[in-house]
Amino acid sequence: MSEAAYNVALTLRVVAGTSEPAPWGSVADARQRADMRALLAGDDSRQHVWQRARGYMKTTDSGVAALAALLTDVPANGVVQVFAVDLEQARKIMTAIRTAAAHLPSVPLKVTASRVTRTDNDAAIVVETSDAASALGASPHLLILDEFANWKDTASFQDLWDNVYSGLPKQGNARILIVTSAGPIGTWPHGRLTTFQGSKHWRYSLAPGPAPWRTPEDLERQREGLSSAAAFRMFHLNEFTTPEDGLVGEEDLAAAVAEGVRVRPYDPRHAYVVTADLGVVKDATVVTVCHREGDRVVQDVLARWLPRHGRHVRLDDVRDEVARLHAEYGSAPVRIDPSQARQMVQGLQETGVLIETVTIDANYNHACATALQQAFERRRVDLLDVPEQTAELGTVVVRTRTSGGKETVALDSTGNGHDDIADVLGMAAEFLMSRPYFGVPSINNAAALRGTEIRRGGGAREGVRLGKRDLGTVPNNTRRKVPGAPGAYERFRRRVGY
Known part of the structure; x- marks a missing residue:
């Protein structure tokens, strides 16, 4: 020049x-x-x-x-x-x-x-x-x-x-x-x-x-x-800021991150849940594993796939990772919205993975956003030390929406980023915090104990209190009927051991 x-x-x-x-x-x-x-x-x-x-x-x-x-x-x-x-x-x-x-x-x-x-x-x-x-x-x-x-x-x-x-x-x-x-x-x-x-x-x-x-x-x-x-x-003041309606403030986010911890191995004392948010063309696909310790939500694994250079996320890779995590973390139930990949979800179900499908609507988004925001506010979250996750959570906001006269909240990006990791963490927080008996041995409910044992990792058989809010709903498989093959309910019964 x-x-x-x-x-x-x-x-x-x-x-x-x-x-x-x-x-x-x-x-x-x-x-x-x-x-x-x-x-x-x-x-x-x-x-x-x-x-x-x-x-x-x-x-x-x-x-x-x-x-x-x-x-x-x-x-x-x-x-x-x-x-x-x-x-x-x-x-x-x-x-x-x-x-x-x-x-x-x-x-x-x-x-x-x-x-x-x-x-x-x-x-x-x-x-x-x-x-x-x-x-x-x-x-x-x-x-x-x-x-x-x-x-x-x-x-x-x-x-x-x-x-x-x-x-x-x-x-x-x-x-x-x-x-x-x-x-x-x-x-x-x-x-x-x-x-x-x-x-x-x-x-x-x-x-x-x-x-x-x-x-x-x-x-x-x-x-x-x-x-x-x-x-x-x-x-107007030219200052980089975190939005005031942000999901989590800088101090609370820093307090939630366990420095240097990138993954937590399986511990048979805990019961785990796998949550997944599927994005194929533009959004990221994210899978996380979490468990509950007392009143805390603890993150154990984070896996993320990004579409790059116009190439879609390979759902075969996602399927294999979900199946591996399900098996490795004590047959953990999987929470997933099948709308983006019905064939993948059906294939996982057919291999015996315990899938609990969810419908992402305003009510479910409200429950997930509220559970995660409260967990951060009360400092009851233990996150892995993953820089991409920390950066994303710092930009996610909680939006208020009104539909049919009802006001709900939902997680959203600031318009410049992703909210996929926040979504799976919200799904995990909602599942774990709304099920106080998930994975906890019960000694005072004989009817629940009778014939309701599930096999945890390591081969131990452990009595647990079962129900829709404890293990999720029975998978609703929609596959071709094969003469003599067990139905969905029979496979579910075999899965949980009764």
Whole structure:
């Protein structure tokens, strides 16, 4: 990049608090000019982050930087590549570029919905919101990533980042600019930005507080109108925050994690439950094993599969892992919603796995969310030390919904991440905490003891109190009838030993 690019940026026309387009240099403050000069003309760093609050001309400045580079330093057939967080943001960037380009009548430019091309040398600005696959092979001279902190916390967006960042060395002098406001704590973009802020390889420009031209009256209106104080701090004070309606606070979450414990082996003194949330195309598939110790929910195993590069999760792998965990953890009952994989669930049932299918509706979501939230609030959860799990739980919120005059709550992501791990933990908490006699020997109920023994791991036979709330419902297998074969109820009776 060059001093010439910065000088062009100063003259480009923008609409920013003015009724008519004005030169960018006349409306930008000292921080903006310093950031632009460092990006376009500086020699100290090729990697830049501009973190500013909402309303601080981030989108306008991105468009100015892209167009100034195109007009001066991008060679023939070269590319300035811009990735927007969504389609609406891509349109805003193109509007800023289009406004500036309209006041350059002597420059041969062709402007379309998502591309600006110099017709004299075919250099171009490309603005897109594509998935990671579209970034393969890209080698831009300037790469701009817009609203990075609010990129979704999914595998496809991580792949996009890996693909575009790893392609920068293809151009020896390529530069990268991340433009963002603050976002939620715990997502992978937050983790990347935290690393960049402390790195000598990045120039990190952090503008604390609101945009300087925000009036006290304007900020007060925003404070009153936004849904929470956390939202105000995030959008206008430029602070990474945990939403106030979050499932669990930072201190409670830290207290729940058993440092250094990645898995807990089977212990015949406890009774276990396996819960699964199936996602095949976009969402993760998660399986966890938990048990109850007194009034505590204890996590023993966490398994997670992510769809990557357009490939679906292999349900055969999930089936094998569920069957293994069921056997390894004392024939633990499995709680699962079969709607995503009925054939897999049926296959598990046919091999003797004790499946309790559940229907994910508003009432069930309410029970699971409430059980997990209360367990965290009372500090009655012992979690494994899995960084991905800890990060996700820090971003999950509890939403209130009203349907048919009834108010319920449900777990949800903040719009930037997953809630799959929280879902399976909620299913486990609901199962264990609503069944106080699950896995506990009974000595005062002769009728329950008569002929109702189940085989635990290690070969011991242990009398337990059985019932719908203790072992789940009888599996309702819907498979082809085979003459002489035992029915579902008979298989269930054989399974529990009577």
